[in-house]
Amino acid sequence: MRGILKLAFKLLVNDRSKFTALLTGITFAAFLMVVMTSLFAGVLNRASSTVINIGADMWVMDPSVQTVASSIGLPDYLLDSVRSIPGVKYAVPLFSGTALVKLGNGTYQAVSVLGLDDTSLFGRPTMLQGNIQNIFAESSFILVRDSEFSKFGDAHLGTEFELNDHRGVLVGIAKAPTSSLFGLPTLYTTYNRAIQYIPNPRFTISYVLVEPKSAADVPEIQRRVAALGYLALTRAQFENRISDFYKYQTGLGINILIMTTISFIVGLSISGQTFYTFILENLEKFGALKAIGTKSRELIAMILFQSTVTALIGYGLGVGLCTTLTTLAKMRLPDYASRITFFNLALALGMVVLISAISSYVGVRKVLRIEPFDVFRG
Template sequence: MSGILLIAYKLLTNDKGKFFSLLIGITFAVFLMVQMTSIFAGILNRSSATVANIGADVWIMDPAVNTVANTIPLPDYVLDAVRSMPGIRYAVPLYSGGALVKLSSGAYQAVSILGLDDTSLFGRPELEQGNIRDIYAENGFIVVKDSEYQKLDSPKIGTEFEVNDHRGVIVGIAKVSSGGLFGVPTLYTTYSRAVQYLPSTRYTSSYILLQLKTRDAMPAIRKEVAKMGYLALTKEDFVQRISDFYTYRTGIGTNILLMTVMSFIVGLAISGQTFYSFTLENLEKFGALKAIGAKSRELVSMILFQATFTALTGYGLGVGLCALLIFIAQHLLPDYASLITFGNLGLAFAMVVLIAAVSSYISIRKVLRIEPFDIFRG
């Protein structure tokens, strides 16, 4: 069998033009599939960045909330009622809102402000510079050093700015595990300062964050919160809710799906046509092998080997090219949201296998019908 496969390899690579056409077709298809799905994965990852960065076990919110940015304030009695429920270690409010800050240069920049519970500072980010206690100082804010950091003129500790005619001072520089999606810098401060500085409605709690004593308490808490007309979601459930919103209720999911399907069709068309043309040109060679005793299963093995070798080589080149492009783009464009996951790679691999299967099936049918007599008579 190794001799048969060696012949198959030489037949495949003998015509370098057609071989590289096959590789380019599959590589291009894989590149597009991985690129499109990676952009979508990056968008979903950044859309739930606040949930990941805060790290609360349970989020309580209005049922109409679909994303972290789409906040609907909760009445004060909800916090009091939740704190009295069994199975809860503690519950704290979180303020989440947007503001327009005036920088020392005179420029204006939109920001996202998160107000942490004054007592516990639950959800506080990890600081690279500064002391977390300084957030209690007059006008204290902590800035997140992410891809949007430069939009605030790369502030240092002690940098001043204005927010809604109030003075603000940077007292700390923090890092987070994931940057936001909407292209605005993030500032942290205390809950009371956020409510004081920013205009708000009658209610000010955007979310209520819970830490549970045990996960077994979650069903009862969910039921009690539902009786008040609100929603209690675990961190994982909230991330999934955000993902579902962007996937099914916006045009992002549909557009990415269409682009992925188009990439698959392009790869299937190019590789199928080229591989079939390659088989036709080598039909005499397959007939000669059959005449000297090669069995049908050996001819099938040759075609499957050729299709598999080409598909896997194109898959590796496509993934490598996509990874290289994402690496370069993220260095040149910090806001570029793209993330290669095992799911992306698995989907692209499954489609490449399908492309190889269809291409080889068309060629196998042609080869199995060949008769050595017809070849030598021609």
């Protein structure tokens, strides 16, 4: 069998033009599938940026909330009720909203504002410049240095701006694990300052952040909150809820699915046709091997080996090309949302294996039908 596989490899790489065409089809398909799925993963990750950056274990919200950006105000009594639930270590309010900021040069810029609990500052970002304690000073804000940082102008410590006719001062520059999806710079301040500066309806709490005493207390907390008429989700559950919204209730999911399917069809058509042509051109060689006693299972092994080698090499080239271009794109385009995950790679590998299997099936049928006397008669 080892000799058979060695012969199959030589037949495969002997015709460089056909081998290159096979690799091109697989590489192009793998590249497109990884690009599209990684872009989708990046968008979903950024859609949950606030949840990831705040880092709370549990989030209490109105049941109608679908994404973190579409918060619905919660009454003040809910915070006290959640704090009284057995199993809750502590609970703090969070303000999440948007505002229009007037920069020093006179231009206006929309921003995302997060108001942290005045007592604990739970969910505060990691400081790059300045001291987190300065947030308690008058009119103080902290700006996140991410892909949207430049939209705030020439921002530095001491930069002044206006927010709804209120004076604001940057007292810190911070970093966050994930950038925002909607292209807005992010400002942190205290909860009381946020609700004072930004017009709000009667209820001002966007979310109640909960730290359970243990993981075993989570179901009971969720049950107690549900009895109050509200929803308590763990961080993973909230991220999944946001992902499901963008997958199934917006056009984003179906568009990515269509593009991935097109990539699969393109790869299948190119590699399938090229592999079939390769089998036809080497049909006499397969017939000769069959005439000298090569068994059908050995011929099948040859074709499967050729298809597998082509698929794996093409997959590797496609993933390498995607990784390279994604890295270059992120260096030049900070807003480019792409995230290559193990799931993306596994999905693309599965699709490539399926392309390889279909191509192999076409080749196997053709080879098994050939009769040795037809070769020698020709």
